Amino acid sequence: MTALHYYLLLAALLFAIGFAGALTRRHAIVVLMGIELMLNAANLNLIAFWRYGPQPEALTGMLFVVFAIGVAAAEAAVGLALIIAVYRHYRTPQVDEIRELKG
Template sequence: MTYSPLHLCLLFSSALFCIGLIGALARSNTILVLLGVELMLNAANLNFIAFWRYGPPTAPGTGVIFVIFAIAVAAAEAAVGLALVIAVYRHHRSIRLQDANQLKG
């Protein structure tokens, strides 16, 4: 059985999403968890582009504009997330998730 390109793109993005999910769940290093979340976000962007390219025709550029805004929000998320990692490191001298188990620094 042959799959259409849209099927292949969706399989690609689901596999990337699951790699990010496994990484975010399995590792206890905060930076690696954040990178797993970033991979999941990228997989979502792949879906937007795949449907824009192969899906039913919509208004021109809908998928592209959605991805541009998603990338902007992801950049903000990465900056704030890594700043939080540095703040947690300053309080606990460690960036293991298990060590950051109190709200008061």
């Protein structure tokens, strides 16, 4: 069986990829995709610790992930709506051209 720390390393790698993508890309939707990848990496950590933990029959880690997926879905919906609203206003999806809060 695959040992626990391989899952943790994979989750760390996914988190780093999402983080680097969110920092380097200019398009707002790609930044949001990076944030979704980071959330998924955290979920993989939770599932792995639940499975290898002392009490997997308590289901706590698994339900934590279910709720995290719900929160992430809400975040994605509101985030994409915000991106569409900002795009309508500024006519650009590039995050470094959106410099002022004044509408």
